[in-house]
Amino acid sequence: MVPDAPVINFRLPMFGDNGYKTWDLQGGEGHYISENRMDVKEMVLQIFSGDERILLESTISSPYANILINESKARGENGLKVVNEDFQITGENWEWDGKTRNIKISKNVNVVLFEEIDYLLE
Numbered sequence: 001m002v003p004d005a006p007v008i009n010f011r012l013p014m015f016g017d018n019g020y021k022t023w024d025l026q027g028g029e030g031h032y033i034s035e036n037r038m039d040v041k042e043m044v045l046q047i048f049s050g051d052e053r054i055l056l057e058s059t060i061s062s063p064y065a066n067i068l069i070n071e072s073k074a075r076g077e078n079g080l081k082v083v084n085e086d087f088q089i090t091g092e093n094w095e096w097d098g099k100t101r102n103i104k105i106s107k108n109v110n111v112v113l114f115e116e117i118d119y120l121l122e
Contacts, residue, residue, distance in 0.1 A: 006031050014072065014098075022050040023098055025067060036070045043067075045074060045096070058084040060096060060103070072098030080105060088112045 007030040016022045028042030043065040049055035065076040075095040082089040082103060089112075091105035 012069075014069075016050045018051070020050050020052060021048045021054055023047050023072070033066075036068055038067045038069060040065050040067055043074070043076075047098075047101070058082055062094075074098075086114055088114070 008028070010027055010030050012025040013021055014023050014025070024046040025040070026044040026046075027040035029040070031039045033039055041064055043060075043062045045060040045065075046056055047058040047060065049057055060074070060080065060082050062074075062076045062078055062080045064078045065074050067074050073096060077093050080089075080091055080094045089103075089105065089109065091107060091109040093106040094103060096103045
């Protein structure tokens with residue numbers, strides 16, 4: 001049985017094996033595609049430290065994204081914005097891997113550094 005109606009204004013938290021929140025997916029509208037895939041309009045994905053600090057590390061937002069829930073991955077061709085305390089990145093044609101905590105942006109990338117980040121320049 002596959003739901004045929006979208007889920008409106010939803011929130012889906014994910015937790016690591018240690019029980020701490022690793023990410024929190026929010027969307028204006030979600031469409032169930034399969035057991036592992038959800039398409040999301042107005043996606044906001046908050047990335048947490050995954051430990052007892054429950055520290056918000058980054059926020060990723062996009063007008064439309066494909067979420068692969070069991071793989072902890074997201075991707076999209078539309079715009080993307082990544083913000084944390086050190087930088088802001090925008091671009092298009094992107095992929096996020098929650099297991100490796102990496103994001104790949106392939107088109108129209110713009111990076112704004114909020115302060116000097118020595119470890120990126122080494």
